Amino acid sequence: MLITILTGPTRGDVQLYIALGMELKKSGYDVRIVAFENYEAFVKSFGLDFYPIKHDISAIATSDSVNHARSADNPLKVILSFNKLKSLVYEVQEETFNACDGSDAIIYHPGSAIAYFIARHFNIKSILATPFPMTSTRDYPALIFYNFPRFGKAFNLMTHKIFEKILWSSGGAIKQFWKAKFGSLPDDFNCPFRKQYTRTSPTLVAVSNFVFPKPSDWPEHVYNTGYWFLDSLDDWKPSDELIDFIDSGSAPLYVGFGSLGDPATAVQTTELIVNALKRSGQRGILATGWQGMSKTDNAGNDIFILESSSHSWLFPKMAAVIHHGGAGTTAAGLRAGIPGIVIPHSNDQFAWGHRIYELEVGPKPIPRKKLTTENLSDAINFALKQDIKEAAKAMGLKIQDENGVKTAVEIVNNCFE
Numbered sequence: 001m002l003i004t005i006l007t008g009p010t011r012g013d014v015q016l017y018i019a020l021g022m023e024l025k026k027s028g029y030d031v032r033i034v035a036f037e038n039y040e041a042f043v044k045s046f047g048l049d050f051y052p053i054k055h056d057i058s059a060i061a062t063s064d065s066v067n068h069a070r071s072a073d074n075p076l077k078v079i080l081s082f083n084k085l086k087s088l089v090y091e092v093q094e095e096t097f098n099a100c101d102g103s104d105a106i107i108y109h110p111g112s113a114i115a116y117f118i119a120r121h122f123n124i125k126s127i128l129a130t131p132f133p134m135t136s137t138r139d140y141p142a143l144i145f146y147n148f149p150r151f152g153k154a155f156n157l158m159t160h161k162i163f164e165k166i167l168w169s170s171g172g173a174i175k176q177f178w179k180a181k182f183g184s185l186p187d188d189f190n191c192p193f194r195k196q197y198t199r200t201s202p203t204l205v206a207v208s209n210f211v212f213p214k215p216s217d218w219p220e221h222v223y224n225t226g227y228w229f230l231d232s233l234d235d236w237k238p239s240d241e242l243i244d245f246i247d248s249g250s251a252p253l254y255v256g257f258g259s260l261g262d263p264a265t266a267v268q269t270t271e272l273i274v275n276a277l278k279r280s281g282q283r284g285i286l287a288t289g290w291q292g293m294s295k296t297d298n299a300g301n302d303i304f305i306l307e308s309s310s311h312s313w314l315f316p317k318m319a320a321v322i323h324h325g326g327a328g329t330t331a332a333g334l335r336a337g338i339p340g341i342v343i344p345h346s347n348d349q350f351a352w353g354h355r356i357y358e359l360e361v362g363p364k365p366i367p368r369k370k371l372t373t374e375n376l377s378d379a380i381n382f383a384l385k386q387d388i389k390e391a392a393k394a395m396g397l398k399i400q401d402e403n404g405v406k407t408a409v410e411i412v413n414n415c416f417e
Helices: 011-026 037-044 064-070 075-084 086-091 093-100 114-122 153-182 240-247 263-279 311-317 327-336 349-358 373-383 386-400 404-415
Strands: 002-006 030-036 049-053 105-108 125-130 203-205 222-224 253-256 284-287 303-306 320-323 340-342
Touching (some): 002 011, 002 093, 011 037, 011 327, 011 404, 030 037, 030 093, 049 093, 086 153, 114 125, 114 153, 203 404, 240 303, 263 373, 320 327, 320 373, 327 340
Parallel strands (some): 002 030, 002 105, 105 125, 125 203, 203 222, 253 320, 284 303, 320 340
Protein backbone atom coordinates (compact mmCIF):
# COMPACT_ATOMS: atom_id res chain seq x y z
CA MET A 1 0.00 0.00 0.00
CA LEU A 2 1.55 3.29 -1.13
CA ILE A 3 1.15 6.42 0.99
CA THR A 4 2.23 9.70 -0.60
CA ILE A 5 3.25 12.46 1.82
CA LEU A 6 3.09 16.09 0.67
CA THR A 7 5.51 18.15 2.77
CA GLY A 8 5.99 21.84 3.49
CA PRO A 9 8.69 24.11 2.04
CA THR A 10 11.36 24.16 4.76
CA ARG A 11 13.91 21.54 5.75
CA GLY A 12 12.23 21.37 9.15
CA ASP A 13 8.93 20.52 7.45
CA VAL A 14 10.53 17.84 5.29
CA GLN A 15 12.31 16.33 8.28
CA LEU A 16 9.02 16.10 10.17
CA TYR A 17 7.36 14.10 7.38
CA ILE A 18 10.41 11.90 6.87
CA ALA A 19 10.03 10.89 10.53
CA LEU A 20 6.42 9.93 9.84
CA GLY A 21 7.39 8.19 6.61
CA MET A 22 10.05 6.10 8.33
CA GLU A 23 7.59 4.90 10.96
CA LEU A 24 5.00 4.13 8.28
CA LYS A 25 7.62 2.14 6.38
CA LYS A 26 8.40 0.12 9.51
CA SER A 27 4.69 -0.69 9.68
CA GLY A 28 4.74 -2.15 6.18
CA TYR A 29 3.69 0.75 3.96
CA ASP A 30 5.47 1.98 0.88
CA VAL A 31 6.11 5.71 1.28
CA ARG A 32 6.66 8.45 -1.27
CA ILE A 33 7.83 11.88 -0.09
CA VAL A 34 6.95 14.88 -2.27
CA ALA A 35 9.13 17.94 -1.69
CA PHE A 36 11.15 20.61 -3.50
CA GLU A 37 13.98 19.15 -5.56
CA ASN A 38 16.63 20.53 -3.16
CA TYR A 39 15.68 17.84 -0.65
CA GLU A 40 16.14 14.82 -2.94
CA ALA A 41 19.41 13.56 -1.47
CA PHE A 42 18.15 14.20 2.07
CA VAL A 43 14.97 12.17 1.57
CA LYS A 44 16.59 9.33 -0.38
CA SER A 45 19.25 8.87 2.29
CA PHE A 46 16.48 7.36 4.43
CA GLY A 47 15.48 4.87 1.76
CA LEU A 48 12.19 6.58 0.97
CA ASP A 49 10.84 7.15 -2.53
CA PHE A 50 11.07 10.77 -3.61
CA TYR A 51 9.03 12.83 -6.07
CA PRO A 52 10.56 16.27 -6.79
CA ILE A 53 8.68 19.53 -7.08
CA LYS A 54 10.90 21.13 -9.70
CA HIS A 55 11.61 24.46 -8.08
CA ASP A 56 14.76 25.55 -6.26
CA ILE A 57 13.56 26.45 -2.76
CA SER A 58 16.88 28.11 -1.91
CA ALA A 59 16.34 30.51 -4.84
CA ILE A 60 12.69 30.98 -3.94
CA ALA A 61 13.81 31.88 -0.42
CA THR A 62 15.47 35.04 -1.75
CA SER A 63 12.60 36.08 -4.03
CA ASP A 64 10.49 39.19 -3.45
CA SER A 65 7.46 37.03 -2.67
CA VAL A 66 9.21 35.18 0.13
CA ASN A 67 10.77 38.39 1.42
CA HIS A 68 7.21 39.66 1.93
CA ALA A 69 6.29 36.42 3.68
CA ARG A 70 9.41 36.64 5.85
CA SER A 71 8.39 40.06 7.14
CA ALA A 72 4.77 39.07 7.85
CA ASP A 73 4.68 39.94 11.56
CA ASN A 74 0.92 40.56 11.85
CA PRO A 75 -2.23 38.91 10.39
CA LEU A 76 -2.72 41.54 7.67
CA LYS A 77 0.84 41.07 6.41
CA VAL A 78 0.32 37.30 6.51
CA ILE A 79 -2.68 37.67 4.21
CA LEU A 80 -0.76 39.94 1.84
CA SER A 81 2.25 37.62 1.83
CA PHE A 82 0.07 34.66 0.88
CA ASN A 83 -1.32 36.70 -2.00
CA LYS A 84 2.22 37.40 -3.20
CA LEU A 85 2.93 33.66 -3.35
CA LYS A 86 -0.09 32.80 -5.50
CA SER A 87 1.84 32.44 -8.75
CA LEU A 88 4.22 29.91 -7.19
CA VAL A 89 1.30 28.05 -5.62
CA TYR A 90 -0.36 27.65 -9.02
CA GLU A 91 2.83 26.33 -10.62
CA VAL A 92 3.13 23.41 -8.19
CA GLN A 93 -0.47 22.13 -8.46
CA GLU A 94 0.08 19.94 -11.52
CA GLU A 95 3.29 18.46 -10.15
CA THR A 96 1.49 17.72 -6.89
CA PHE A 97 -1.37 16.05 -8.76
CA ASN A 98 1.03 13.88 -10.76
CA ALA A 99 2.97 12.95 -7.64
CA CYS A 100 -0.14 11.41 -6.08
CA ASP A 101 -1.05 9.20 -9.04
CA GLY A 102 -0.99 5.53 -8.05
CA SER A 103 -1.27 6.21 -4.31
CA ASP A 104 -3.56 4.43 -1.87
CA ALA A 105 -3.64 7.39 0.52
CA ILE A 106 -2.31 10.94 0.77
CA ILE A 107 -0.97 12.58 3.93
CA TYR A 108 -0.59 16.32 3.44
CA HIS A 109 0.71 19.53 4.94
CA PRO A 110 -2.01 22.23 5.06
CA GLY A 111 -0.10 24.13 2.39
CA SER A 112 -1.05 21.35 -0.05
CA ALA A 113 -4.82 21.58 0.30
CA ILE A 114 -5.26 20.21 -3.23
CA ALA A 115 -4.52 16.79 -1.71
CA TYR A 116 -8.07 16.49 -0.42
CA PHE A 117 -9.52 16.86 -3.92
CA ILE A 118 -6.88 14.63 -5.50
CA ALA A 119 -7.78 11.92 -3.00
CA ARG A 120 -11.48 12.23 -3.85
CA HIS A 121 -10.63 12.12 -7.57
CA PHE A 122 -8.71 8.86 -7.17
CA ASN A 123 -11.12 7.52 -4.54
CA ILE A 124 -8.40 7.15 -1.91
CA LYS A 125 -7.98 8.38 1.66
CA SER A 126 -6.66 11.79 2.67
CA ILE A 127 -5.13 12.62 6.04
CA LEU A 128 -4.31 16.18 7.06
CA ALA A 129 -1.01 16.30 8.98
CA THR A 130 -0.03 19.67 10.37
CA PRO A 131 3.04 20.82 12.34
CA PHE A 132 0.93 23.38 14.22
CA PRO A 133 -2.55 23.42 15.78
CA MET A 134 -5.03 24.88 13.27
CA THR A 135 -8.42 23.37 14.17
CA SER A 136 -10.87 25.93 15.54
CA THR A 137 -11.18 26.14 19.31
CA ARG A 138 -12.40 28.55 21.96
CA ASP A 139 -9.51 27.63 24.26
CA TYR A 140 -6.83 29.78 22.63
CA PRO A 141 -6.48 32.02 19.55
CA ALA A 142 -5.05 30.98 16.19
CA LEU A 143 -1.27 31.05 16.12
CA ILE A 144 -0.95 34.21 14.04
CA PHE A 145 -3.02 35.98 16.72
CA TYR A 146 -1.46 34.21 19.68
CA ASN A 147 0.70 37.07 20.93
CA PHE A 148 -2.19 39.56 20.66
CA PRO A 149 -4.24 40.78 23.67
CA ARG A 150 -6.88 38.22 24.67
CA PHE A 151 -10.58 39.05 24.20
CA GLY A 152 -12.26 35.82 25.26
CA LYS A 153 -13.51 32.57 23.78
CA ALA A 154 -15.63 34.09 20.99
CA PHE A 155 -12.64 36.09 19.78
CA ASN A 156 -10.46 32.98 19.89
CA LEU A 157 -12.91 31.12 17.69
CA MET A 158 -13.09 34.00 15.21
CA THR A 159 -9.30 34.10 14.85
CA HIS A 160 -9.26 30.43 13.87
CA LYS A 161 -11.84 31.07 11.16
CA ILE A 162 -9.65 33.88 9.80
CA PHE A 163 -6.54 31.68 9.93
CA GLU A 164 -8.38 28.90 8.10
CA LYS A 165 -9.32 31.32 5.31
CA ILE A 166 -5.68 32.38 5.01
CA LEU A 167 -4.52 28.77 4.77
CA TRP A 168 -7.18 28.19 2.14
CA SER A 169 -5.85 31.08 0.04
CA SER A 170 -4.46 28.41 -2.28
CA GLY A 171 -8.06 27.65 -3.26
CA GLY A 172 -7.88 30.04 -6.20
CA ALA A 173 -4.83 28.31 -7.66
CA ILE A 174 -6.41 24.89 -7.11
CA LYS A 175 -9.62 26.07 -8.79
CA GLN A 176 -7.66 27.44 -11.77
CA PHE A 177 -5.69 24.22 -12.19
CA TRP A 178 -8.68 21.92 -11.77
CA LYS A 179 -10.83 23.73 -14.31
CA ALA A 180 -7.96 23.75 -16.81
CA LYS A 181 -7.37 20.01 -16.36
CA PHE A 182 -10.92 18.70 -16.03
CA GLY A 183 -13.16 21.50 -17.32
CA SER A 184 -15.12 21.75 -14.08
CA LEU A 185 -14.59 21.81 -10.34
CA PRO A 186 -14.92 18.85 -7.98
CA ASP A 187 -18.23 18.43 -6.19
CA ASP A 188 -18.46 20.42 -2.97
CA PHE A 189 -15.40 22.51 -3.81
CA ASN A 190 -14.55 24.56 -0.71
CA CYS A 191 -12.09 24.63 2.15
CA PRO A 192 -11.24 21.00 2.92
CA PHE A 193 -9.79 21.26 6.38
CA ARG A 194 -13.07 20.82 8.26
CA LYS A 195 -13.76 17.67 6.26
CA GLN A 196 -10.77 15.96 7.86
CA TYR A 197 -12.64 15.23 11.10
CA THR A 198 -13.64 11.56 10.64
CA ARG A 199 -12.06 8.23 11.52
CA THR A 200 -11.14 7.54 7.89
CA SER A 201 -10.18 11.17 7.15
CA PRO A 202 -8.57 12.45 10.35
CA THR A 203 -6.34 15.38 11.23
CA LEU A 204 -2.96 14.71 12.84
CA VAL A 205 -1.32 17.55 14.78
CA ALA A 206 2.40 16.94 15.35
CA VAL A 207 2.51 18.87 18.63
CA SER A 208 3.07 17.81 22.22
CA ASN A 209 0.10 17.78 24.56
CA PHE A 210 2.41 19.33 27.14
CA VAL A 211 2.92 22.37 24.90
CA PHE A 212 -0.60 22.83 23.50
CA PRO A 213 -3.02 20.50 25.33
CA LYS A 214 -5.80 19.13 23.13
CA PRO A 215 -8.78 21.50 23.44
CA SER A 216 -12.00 20.06 24.84
CA ASP A 217 -14.01 21.36 21.87
CA TRP A 218 -11.97 19.70 19.10
CA PRO A 219 -13.74 17.00 17.07
CA GLU A 220 -13.04 13.43 18.12
CA HIS A 221 -10.83 12.61 15.14
CA VAL A 222 -8.47 15.57 15.44
CA TYR A 223 -5.44 14.28 17.31
CA ASN A 224 -2.57 15.93 19.15
CA THR A 225 -0.18 13.05 18.59
CA GLY A 226 2.94 14.49 20.18
CA TYR A 227 5.98 15.69 18.22
CA TRP A 228 7.49 13.67 15.36
CA PHE A 229 11.24 13.45 15.78
CA LEU A 230 13.78 12.12 13.31
CA ASP A 231 16.71 10.91 15.39
CA SER A 232 18.71 9.02 12.75
CA LEU A 233 19.57 12.05 10.66
CA ASP A 234 20.93 10.69 7.34
CA ASP A 235 24.75 10.46 7.45
CA TRP A 236 25.40 13.63 9.50
CA LYS A 237 28.40 13.27 11.78
CA PRO A 238 29.94 15.95 13.98
CA SER A 239 33.42 17.05 12.99
CA ASP A 240 36.33 16.55 15.34
CA GLU A 241 36.62 20.33 15.52
CA LEU A 242 33.00 20.66 16.70
CA ILE A 243 33.43 17.97 19.36
CA ASP A 244 36.67 19.58 20.56
CA PHE A 245 34.96 22.98 20.79
CA ILE A 246 32.07 21.61 22.85
CA ASP A 247 34.44 19.79 25.19
CA SER A 248 36.80 22.73 25.62
CA GLY A 249 34.67 24.82 27.98
CA SER A 250 31.25 25.54 29.43
CA ALA A 251 28.19 24.41 27.47
CA PRO A 252 27.69 26.82 24.55
CA LEU A 253 24.45 28.28 23.21
CA TYR A 254 23.22 27.18 19.81
CA VAL A 255 22.12 29.93 17.42
CA GLY A 256 20.28 29.21 14.17
CA PHE A 257 17.47 30.69 12.10
CA GLY A 258 16.45 27.82 9.86
CA SER A 259 16.62 27.30 6.13
CA LEU A 260 14.77 30.46 5.10
CA GLY A 261 16.86 33.21 6.70
CA ASP A 262 17.22 36.69 5.25
CA PRO A 263 20.52 37.13 3.35
CA ALA A 264 20.10 40.91 3.35
CA THR A 265 20.64 41.02 7.12
CA ALA A 266 22.93 38.00 7.52
CA VAL A 267 26.12 39.93 8.30
CA GLN A 268 24.36 42.33 10.66
CA THR A 269 22.61 39.47 12.45
CA THR A 270 25.82 37.53 12.87
CA GLU A 271 27.71 40.49 14.35
CA LEU A 272 24.84 41.23 16.72
CA ILE A 273 24.67 37.61 17.91
CA VAL A 274 28.43 37.41 18.47
CA ASN A 275 28.45 40.66 20.45
CA ALA A 276 25.49 39.54 22.58
CA LEU A 277 27.22 36.27 23.43
CA LYS A 278 30.39 38.13 24.38
CA ARG A 279 28.43 40.63 26.47
CA SER A 280 26.75 37.83 28.42
CA GLY A 281 30.00 35.90 28.81
CA GLN A 282 28.79 32.85 26.87
CA ARG A 283 30.20 30.62 24.18
CA GLY A 284 28.17 29.95 21.05
CA ILE A 285 27.69 27.66 18.07
CA LEU A 286 26.29 29.50 15.04
CA ALA A 287 24.53 27.50 12.33
CA THR A 288 24.53 29.67 9.21
CA GLY A 289 21.92 27.62 7.30
CA TRP A 290 21.25 28.72 3.73
CA GLN A 291 20.88 32.44 4.26
CA GLY A 292 20.33 33.52 7.87
CA MET A 293 23.86 34.17 9.13
CA SER A 294 27.34 34.47 7.70
CA LYS A 295 30.90 33.72 8.69
CA THR A 296 32.61 36.47 10.61
CA ASP A 297 36.12 37.59 11.54
CA ASN A 298 34.77 38.67 14.92
CA ALA A 299 34.14 35.13 16.18
CA GLY A 300 37.19 34.59 18.38
CA ASN A 301 37.85 31.35 20.25
CA ASP A 302 34.43 31.23 21.95
CA ILE A 303 32.37 31.04 18.75
CA PHE A 304 32.13 28.03 16.45
CA ILE A 305 30.48 28.38 13.04
CA LEU A 306 28.98 25.52 11.05
CA GLU A 307 26.48 25.24 8.22
CA SER A 308 24.02 22.81 9.78
CA SER A 309 23.77 20.07 12.38
CA SER A 310 21.61 17.32 13.81
CA HIS A 311 19.47 18.99 16.45
CA SER A 312 18.88 15.68 18.25
CA TRP A 313 22.65 15.21 18.64
CA LEU A 314 23.65 18.80 19.34
CA PHE A 315 20.88 20.38 21.45
CA PRO A 316 21.26 18.18 24.57
CA LYS A 317 24.87 19.38 24.76
CA MET A 318 23.86 23.08 24.70
CA ALA A 319 23.08 25.48 27.54
CA ALA A 320 20.21 27.04 25.55
CA VAL A 321 19.05 27.50 21.98
CA ILE A 322 18.50 30.83 20.21
CA HIS A 323 16.31 30.42 17.16
CA HIS A 324 13.61 31.87 14.92
CA GLY A 325 10.69 30.00 16.45
CA GLY A 326 10.11 27.47 13.71
CA ALA A 327 7.88 24.63 14.89
CA GLY A 328 10.57 21.97 14.38
CA THR A 329 13.38 23.84 16.10
CA THR A 330 11.05 24.73 18.97
CA ALA A 331 10.15 21.06 19.41
CA ALA A 332 13.78 19.94 19.32
CA GLY A 333 14.79 22.51 21.93
CA LEU A 334 11.92 21.58 24.23
CA ARG A 335 12.68 17.87 24.02
CA ALA A 336 16.36 18.53 24.76
CA GLY A 337 15.26 20.10 28.03
CA ILE A 338 17.09 23.38 27.49
CA PRO A 339 15.77 26.97 27.59
CA GLY A 340 14.67 28.57 24.33
CA ILE A 341 15.28 32.17 23.26
CA VAL A 342 13.06 32.94 20.29
CA ILE A 343 13.72 35.69 17.75
CA PRO A 344 10.52 35.47 15.67
CA HIS A 345 10.59 36.82 12.13
CA SER A 346 7.08 36.09 10.83
CA ASN A 347 3.89 34.03 10.86
CA ASP A 348 3.50 31.40 13.62
CA GLN A 349 7.00 31.99 15.01
CA PHE A 350 5.61 34.65 17.36
CA ALA A 351 3.22 32.08 18.83
CA TRP A 352 5.95 29.55 19.57
CA GLY A 353 8.06 32.25 21.20
CA HIS A 354 5.13 33.42 23.32
CA ARG A 355 4.29 29.84 24.29
CA ILE A 356 7.86 29.18 25.46
CA TYR A 357 7.55 32.22 27.72
CA GLU A 358 4.15 31.08 29.02
CA LEU A 359 5.60 27.66 29.85
CA GLU A 360 8.42 29.42 31.75
CA VAL A 361 11.13 27.67 29.77
CA GLY A 362 12.55 30.83 28.21
CA PRO A 363 12.35 34.64 28.16
CA LYS A 364 9.88 36.78 26.29
CA PRO A 365 10.46 36.51 22.54
CA ILE A 366 12.33 39.36 20.83
CA PRO A 367 10.91 40.20 17.39
CA ARG A 368 13.68 40.36 14.81
CA LYS A 369 12.93 44.01 14.08
CA LYS A 370 13.57 44.87 17.74
CA LEU A 371 16.66 42.72 18.24
CA THR A 372 19.69 44.46 19.75
CA THR A 373 22.89 43.28 21.35
CA GLU A 374 21.62 44.52 24.70
CA ASN A 375 18.20 42.90 24.75
CA LEU A 376 19.54 39.62 23.43
CA SER A 377 22.24 39.60 26.08
CA ASP A 378 19.58 40.23 28.74
CA ALA A 379 17.46 37.39 27.31
CA ILE A 380 20.43 35.03 27.49
CA ASN A 381 20.98 35.90 31.14
CA PHE A 382 17.28 35.33 31.85
CA ALA A 383 17.26 31.97 30.07
CA LEU A 384 20.20 30.73 32.14
CA LYS A 385 18.53 31.43 35.49
CA GLN A 386 18.27 28.29 37.59
CA ASP A 387 14.45 28.18 37.72
CA ILE A 388 14.20 28.50 33.93
CA LYS A 389 16.75 25.75 33.39
CA GLU A 390 14.92 23.46 35.82
CA ALA A 391 11.55 24.10 34.16
CA ALA A 392 13.05 23.39 30.74
CA LYS A 393 14.58 20.14 31.98
CA ALA A 394 11.24 19.01 33.44
CA MET A 395 9.46 19.82 30.18
CA GLY A 396 12.04 17.87 28.24
CA LEU A 397 11.48 14.76 30.33
CA LYS A 398 7.73 14.92 29.71
CA ILE A 399 8.14 15.29 25.95
CA GLN A 400 10.69 12.48 25.84
CA ASP A 401 8.01 10.16 27.24
CA GLU A 402 5.73 10.84 24.27
CA ASN A 403 6.05 8.89 21.03
CA GLY A 404 4.15 11.10 18.63
CA VAL A 405 5.18 9.41 15.41
CA LYS A 406 4.12 5.98 16.69
CA THR A 407 0.77 7.40 17.80
CA ALA A 408 0.31 8.98 14.36
CA VAL A 409 0.91 5.67 12.59
CA GLU A 410 -1.60 3.92 14.84
CA ILE A 411 -4.20 6.50 13.75
CA VAL A 412 -3.28 5.98 10.09
CA ASN A 413 -3.66 2.22 10.55
CA ASN A 414 -7.11 2.83 12.02
CA CYS A 415 -8.14 4.66 8.83
CA PHE A 416 -7.86 1.40 6.89
CA GLU A 417 -9.67 -0.90 9.33
